[in-house]
Amino acid sequence: MKLSKNFGKTQKETSGDAELISHQLLIKSGLIHQVASGIYSYMPIAWRSLKKIENIVRNEIDKAGGQEIRMPVLQPQEIWDLSGRTEIFGSDLFKLSDRRKRKLVMAPTHEEVLTLMVKTHVNTYKDLPLLIYQIQTKFRDETRPRGGLIRVREFDMKDAYSFDISNEGLDQNYNAMIAAYENIYNRIGLETIKVEADSGAIGGQASHEFMAVSSIGEDTILKCSKCDYAANSEKAEFVRIKQKTISEKILPLEEIHTPEIKTIESLTKNLSLDPDKMIKTLIYLDSNNQPLAAIIRGDLDVNETKLSNLNDGKDLRLATSEELSNLNIPYGFASPIQLKNIKIIVDTSLNFGNNYIIGSNKENFHYKNSNYPRDFSSDIVSDIALAKPQDLCVKCNNKLDLKKGIEVGHVFKLGTKYSEKLGAMYINSENKQIPIIMGCYGIGIGRLLSAVIEQNNDQKGIIFPKSIAPFDAMLSVINTKQENIRKIGEEFYSNLMDCGLDILYDDRDESPGVKFKDSDLLGLPFRIVLSERNLKNQQVEIQERKSGKQELVSFETAIEKIKMKIQL
């Protein structure tokens, strides 16, 4: 394509609105155009790259046995009511109604429609397994779109769904998709790590996320410094360390006067004891305002996702001090001891120490030498703690590191959650109706592009990996005003195109500086320079964007050389 004809221009300056490098580069290079918050148009050059990404994704999912279909964005709200996700998605779900006042939604994902399709078209175990996917525009009314294409409200996503008759079948599909995802990231030049994840609003038994490690990532990952264990912060587990001063002897409970000492921090100071000698009691309220007590060692923080999962996934929030006094719990002195009619969830950390300081439910008093389960009971003992860097890996006992990541793929084992709710059953060999076992697998196309740019750039601009570069190379012709050079350039361009190469031909009447800057900014894998200086010596310059390495080759062999380099 001739750059002079391209719809879209590079800019010298970017809006102060753009903070992320990928966002700045996408705007500076004229690749995207913002229409509204979290809503973008893709300009021709970006669209080429996105189509390449899309095709790599399509190719890998096809290889994994996927069948591509296309489902509508617009869907009746009733099917979302049926699965119960109208409420779960809440305000993130774009809703509208048609002229007959029928309620519709703009789909943020497609489990419902596809499960209902499968219900119609699958009858027997002989029809399974299936792996169905589409690449479709999704809509989510995000609370806060941000970072250019990183988090948007309208975006293209590949979503795949597996349907199996056994957990082994599900495992197979799940693993096949993980392998496909890893191929995709390799091919598009994105470094990712696979982490264990919480299954969130989609629901289900197991889930992994693929994270592009990046300091601007929105997600927090804990990754073992030695082994391959990695999980996002909602999911991450860790080994509880035993108390340093663990007492052999369990001492009797004793009340101590602690006036106005309401926090672990002030207890630590006033009693000269480490926080891991204390127990903290946090009272949460769920969406129905049902209270819940989370009991955890003083040096640890509660992971609200883990806690919520133990409470039917209901949203939780900390009770205010007024709400506490309504429950007869003095703020700052809450305690599981003598706590009645409240569900108590205890973190496993309490099993690794004894003789703790603990609240008393009495204003200005704590107990010392409290021991679990001697002094209080619990409804559930489980891991409800938030992992921190330096905590120990559950697999190998080495230290965990904290990293930030951009979520670029998510896979879930759904199980029978949707098939049961929507009645997607098959008949087994014994003529019994059995719910189909499902999995779902998502990967965001636009987010991949911005993640790749976020990872592949330098001071000068984007450095496109070959596989997703909008063109194979930039042909910069210097001084197009000179008739003979322009002619050579035109011919050279069409010869390159005839070789099947995809060339962006800078035929503009611009100064060399402008052409070079734009070429670097756009970051195609190679730049080919035709100029008077080189042509005098019958030479053509080829520069690799990534390394900056320049090479002068003879005019005759230039096309062959270029072809070789590009196809390498």
Add this chain to the structure above:
RNA sequence: CGGGGUGUGGCGCAGCUUGGUAGCGCACUUGCAUGGGGUGCAAGGGGUCGUUGGUUCGAAUCCAAUCACCCCGACCA
């Protein structure tokens, strides 16, 4: 939703405190020069100052409401 910020030619910004009818850079048009790292000179075109209402003889500027966008948090396949 809470906190902070910003809306002025296509883009980036100044002007607002102290009211007097809009300016700079980039981009654009034309001409001349230049031609290996955003080149130089000259001449031009283009703005409902986010919107609505108010105060005033007079509002980009003061007041009020409202909308949009960005950042942090909360939230989030």
